[in-house]
Amino acid sequence: MSIDQALLKRADNKCELCSSQEALSTYDVPPITLKSLDKSLLVCSNCLNQIENPDQMVSSHWRCLSDRMWSQTAAVQVMSWRLLKRIKGEGWPEELLEMLYLEDDVKKWAVDDAMIRAIDEPTLDINGVAFAAGDSAIMTKDIFITGANFTAKRGAVIKNISLTDNSRQIEGNLNGTRIVLGGRTLKKV
Ligand SMILES: [Zn+2]
Numbered sequence: 001m002s003i004d005q006a007l008l009k010r011a012d013n014k015c016e017l018c019s020s021q022e023a024l025s026t027y028d029v030p031p032i033t034l035k036s037l038d039k040s041l042l043v044c045s046n047c048l049n050q051i052e053n054p055d056q057m058v059s060s061h062w063r064c065l066s067d068r069m070w071s072q073t074a075a076v077q078v079m080s081w082r083l084l085k086r087i088k089g090e091g092w093p094e095e096l097l098e099m100l101y102l103e104d105d106v107k108k109w110a111v112d113d114a115m116i117r118a119i120d121e122p123t124l125d126i127n128g129v130a131f132a133a134g135d136s137a138i139m140t141k142d143i144f145i146t147g148a149n150f151t152a153k154r155g156a157v158i159k160n161i162s163l164t165d166n167s168r169q170i171e172g173n174l175n176g177t178r179i180v181l182g183g184r185t186l187k188k189v
Pocket residue numbers: 015016017018019020043044045046047048
């Protein structure tokens with residue numbers, strides 16, 4: 001079965017966000033390195049247009065997400081989170097966001113989105129330089145890492161940084177351990 005066939009089956013031939021059956025197409029939920037069913041979403045032209053044009057968001061259209069965000073499909077959860085985030089100023093989307101629990105790996109995928117980063121504050125290093133996923137950085141002071149029970153020393157290199165949903169913090173690897181650090185304690189390299 002091709003990805004498109006499998007997707008139509010999963011989606012039951014309906015938009016996976018608003019259940020419309022009109023002008024359906026596949027949307028690859030970014031970031032995409034390889035096309036896959038897991039990263040595909042079947043959407044109608046109305047949803048697709050609003051996804052691709054944030055300035056054309058009609059928030060009432062997205063009331064459907066109060067139901068759809070409970071989907072078992074990670075791609076649906078990710079897009080529900082991202083779309084609610086875009087319109088959270090309306091009040092009710094913010095309440096839904098508070099209820100929407102995402103598994104760690106799904107949350108990572110959800111926040112890894114240029115549009116979301118543009119809405120949220122960028123995560124900055126000690127010099128005010130914005131972090132991006134995959135960056136490395138140097139510790140600018142000693143910090144005791146409570147959860148890991150060791151001290152990250154000044155001058156140590158933190159690798160493979162990823163952004164978190166807290167704009168003041170990043171995650172990165174030190175000595176094979178994944179730790180969370182304040183962006184301002186680091187200098188991007
Ligand atoms: Zn739709």
